[in-house]
Amino acid sequence: SSELTQDPAVSVALGQTVRISCQGDTLRNYYASWYQQKPGQAPVLVIFGKNNRPSGIPDRFSGSSSGNTASLTITGAQAEDEADYYCNSRDSSNNYHVVFGGGTKLTVL
Amino acid sequence: EVQLVESGGGLVQPGRSLRLSCTASGFTFGDYALTWVRQAPGRGLEWVGFIRSKAYGGTTEYAASVKDRFTISRDDSKSIAYLQMNSLKTEDTAVYYCTREVFDYGSGSYPFDYWGQGTLLTVSS
Numbered sequence A: 001s002s003e004l005t006q007d008p009a010v011s012v013a014l015g016q017t018v019r020i021s022c023q024g025d026t027l028r029n030y031y032a033s034w035y036q037q038k039p040g041q042a043p044v045l046v047i048f049g050k051n052n053r054p055s056g057i058p059d060r061f062s063g064s065s066s067g068n069t070a071s072l073t074i075t076g077a078q079a080e081d082e083a084d085y086y087c088n089s090r091d092s093s094n095n096y097h098v099v100f101g102g103g104t105k106l107t108v109l
Numbered sequence B: 001e002v003q004l005v006e007s008g009g010g011l012v013q014p015g016r017s018l019r020l021s022c023t024a025s026g027f028t029f030g031d032y033a034l035t036w037v038r039q040a041p042g043r044g045l046e047w048v049g050f051i052r053s054k055a056y057g058g059t060t061e062y063a064a065s066v067k068d069r070f071t072i073s074r075d076d077s078k079s080i081a082y083l084q085m086n087s088l089k090t091e092d093t094a095v096y097y098c099t100r101e102v103f104d105y106g107s108g109s110y111p112f113d114y115w116g117q118g119t120l121l122t123v124s125s
Helices: none
Strands: A009-012 A018-023 A033-037 A044-047 A061-066 A069-074 A083-091 A094-100 A104-108 B003-007 B010-012 B018-025 B033-039 B045-051 B060-062 B070-075 B080-085 B094-101 B112-115 B119-123
Touching: A009 A018, A018 A104, A044 A061, A044 B112, A069 A083, A083 B045, A094 B045, B003 B094, B003 B112, B018 B033, B018 B094, B018 B119, B033 B070, B033 B080, B033 B112, B045 B070, B045 B094, B060 B070, B080 B094
Parallel strands: A009 A104, B010 B119
Antiparallel strands: A018 A069, A033 A044, A033 A083, A061 A069, A083 A094, A083 A104, B003 B018, B018 B080, B033 B045, B033 B094, B045 B060, B070 B080, B094 B112, B094 B119
């Protein structure tokens, strides 16, 4: 099965821009989706497809993709953005299966 | 308002069985694939499997770690999806989430747009 690799932890100063990356060969064939998870809560979809935000997600969240890497960018990070972020996509080695990245813990300083 | 509510978690001994339920409301349940995702304590998200809508055969797919032990089913008349778990192992201990999968025609991606609050399964003797 395919794997998606994320940096375990990233930090950003309040109001600054941060990019969280997700790498894996399956991303050459599928777009990643991104989920935000705060402690004790269920994940929330924040970005999917080329760069789509579900209703209610602030426009400071954006997504991009190049080659085998997908990125989630938060422009002007807020204190409430401190959370774990997970990427996922279909698994190109078995198109019916799904793979998640290991997650990135974002700290807003 | 779309809602997914999981239930049925609890403490179970290794080797035993348990069935989780996911009760949906606020959308046409039968039109969507339903996916189960789990999260072991302090760990990341792990895809468990999903069931397609009846329009796509109502068939299922499973992660290798649960294949042949777990079975996903659905009752569209009740808007409920089930996760039957047999031969449980301590490593199955996790919060189990049900999610709604959608297909984004623009990108060909399959995001999970709604999640339940999760139900905790603890497998321990």
